Amino acid sequence: LKNTELSQEILEIGRRLHTKNLLAAADGNISCRISENEILITPSGINKAFLKPDQLAVITIDNKILSGSPSSERLMHLEVYRNCPHAKCVIHAHPPTAVAWSVAHPNLKELPSECLSEIILAVGKIPIAPYACPSTQQMGDRIRPYLPDCKVIVLARHGALTWGESPQEAYNGMERLEHSAQILMYAHMLGGLTSLAKEELDALRTIRAKPGGNTL
Numbered sequence: 001l002k003n004t005e006l007s008q009e010i011l012e013i014g015r016r017l018h019t020k021n022l023l024a025a026a027d028g029n030i031s032c033r034i035s036e037n038e039i040l041i042t043p044s045g046i047n048k049a050f051l052k053p054d055q056l057a058v059i060t061i062d063n064k065i066l067s068g069s070p071s072s073e074r075l076m077h078l079e080v081y082r083n084c085p086h087a088k089c090v091i092h093a094h095p096p097t098a099v100a101w102s103v104a105h106p107n108l109k110e111l112p113s114e115c116l117s118e119i120i121l122a123v124g125k126i127p128i129a130p131y132a133c134p135s136t137q138q139m140g141d142r143i144r145p146y147l148p149d150c151k152v153i154v155l156a157r158h159g160a161l162t163w164g165e166s167p168q169e170a171y172n173g174m175e176r177l178e179h180s181a182q183i184l185m186y187a188h189m190l191g192g193l194t195s196l197a198k199e200e201l202d203a204l205r206t207i208r209a210k211p212g213g214n215t216l
């Protein structure tokens, strides 16, 4: 994709995240790799539903600002690009139900995946990274242990991070995360979580283990 097309994709993703209530006001940020060392990223402080192409900033992978005023959460994006050579797009949003799981269950290390085939088939597992102070390098440090294996990560008491080899894959991860978190919440409210049988889990993990590992 050319830079102008990538800009359009970033704007479209911003509108969709907003429409689906995956962020509020100026929350969240979206970035795309435009060359080996350059990243196009959303600006700080602007509502993602109203972004204009000329508001996007360009930074280098070692955090030099080439143009614009990039998001203060860029250190987390750069951590992904440095650790995942195939990463083309990174999305950070605040999906409400996914975050609520980390608030209600602070000891949870991952969203319960053994209840739902869609989590295992679509992403394998969804870890919950320990809390980090927003806009600090600590955010990058807390997600590093999950890279490059996990493309969908909950950030405890804050939001979520997804990445992909295309903007579409990164966006799918964010939709998948909140959708799964909602189903788990409803199940929890309706009587409690139950698990798939072990042989079913084994079968799902065998399917998921096939080459590729893309977010579905």
Ligand SMILES: [Zn+2]
Residues within 6 Å of the ligand: 027, 028, 073, 092, 093, 094, 134, 158, 159
């Ligand atoms: Zn955030």
